[in-house]
Amino acid sequence: MLLEGRVWRFGDNVDTDQIIPARYLNTTDPAELAAHCMEDADPEFPGKVRPGDILVAGRNFGCGSSREQAPLSLKAAGVACVVAASFARIFYRNAINIGLPIVECPEAAGAVAQGDRIAVDLGAGVLRAGEASFRVAPFPEFMQRIIAAGGLVPYTRQKLAKEVQDP
């Protein structure tokens, strides 16, 4: 999968309260969540983010609460991929489970700026930013199967169907 888009830059320790503040957790509607995505970190983000944009952050992206509304709001806002120097584990797990592409790449996180255009080739494990190119570690095979299925729910549905056919 090749994802090419415009960069939104954020710093270290962007927590889930900044990604989607708890005052909006009284809904599960993705469009409503997207309308407030990242607003406490950058009030202009929800109005200006465009489908295909790529979010690039520093260390420990998505720390804090386990709210899946965080990756869900990014996905619904059209964010194609999140690149970070590192991810907090629950966010990492949630992103894979709902099919939001994420890439851990400390070198790239340090090298790109707001508004840059970058390209992430998930299959080849390469991130390109202008002249520079960075290696991205591939996901373990098991996670690749979840991602290929489109998330944990379709993956589990396929698995359960197979168990019924072939107990």
Next chain:
Amino acid sequence: MAMTATQKILARHAGLERVEAGQLIEARLDLVLGNDITAPLAIIEFEKLGATRVFDPERVVLVADHFVPNKDIKSAMQSKRQRDFARAHQLPHYYEGGDGGIEHALLPERGLTRPGMLIIGADSHTCTYGALGAFSTGVGSTDLAVAMATGKAWFKVPAAIRVVYRGKLRPWVGGKDLILHTIGRLGVEGANYRTLELTGEALAQVSVEGRLTMANMGIEAGAKNAFMEPDQATLAWVDARTDVPYEVVRSDHDAPFEATLEIDVGQVEPQVALPHLPENARGVSQVGDVAVDQVVIGSCTNGRLEDLRVAAKILAGKKVHPWVRLIVIPATQAIYRQALEEGLLKVFVDAGGIVSTPTCGPCLGGHMGVLAEGERALATTNRNFVGRMGHPKSEVYLAGPAVAAATAVRGRISSPEEVA
């Protein structure tokens, strides 16, 4: 090969002799947990799975605690979705209202969390139950959905960091102070993806409630789970709440720990974490002159009976500073009742504080104490991120109940020594 207690619990639940750090496994779950924020989303995914029943109604616990009593129509709709699901699937462990409380105080109190269990919850503070010798970790709603349907989840077996507490506790220092100091030493990402095993002879001076507080905040250092080996005090506490048999699991003496952090608790004074990260912890004497608008005593971190007793001891016969709103929230109905019987609630009300029904409310800026622009709170809660308790330009300082009570009296962040 030697294993940590966490690795042993994971291996047993995966039907494996041994596991090692980094290994991906599928494990059987003893208990799964959701709440009024995370379960509604999980129920949608559960339905997308085509699932018609939960794997075991006894093992699915749903608690309405975040936006309850419901703060608006939307949150009422979310609570209703969870309640309807619990009724449709005849879940015996559905809790709300007079039967309820904040999940991570409620489940241990009900004897639902025991040593050796494997528990996941769609709430990041699910790591609390590690204080009782269980493996427990926070997940998202999709994991909860699949877990409710299949009774299983995938895990990457974590490596581990050990923290050893030695020495004698100073006056007014409790579990909250030790864990804030520990997070200050490790950093908010210091234990990311790892087990945080908390050990050392000094922990014998910390009550089981204080240990629940410590494990509760393991996530604030990024940990996948916190683990404390049960001692006699833990087992007596658990046995007073359940007859269900359990197995105590201990780390091997040569278990693999990536790093060991030694902490002399005699050097730790009551702690305060400054905005906007829990790692900004320092001794209360190092905070400087900081006036506050609101003090909150409660949450899954510090809303237990011991916390209320500590606060009441300081507040008895005193008045809350006229410019401060003190909000006290017993974490469960059982704690509320006990605090009522002991006269603790009267102490808070006589001091000019207000007492709320159990709710997570203000901790996450939901309701029951949301901050305005420029306002500052000191809270016994667990997170002080930007906008955590309200306006993005408000501030949250974290501390234990002793500092919180002292701060409520003086109107500025204070050591309990200054008022006691």
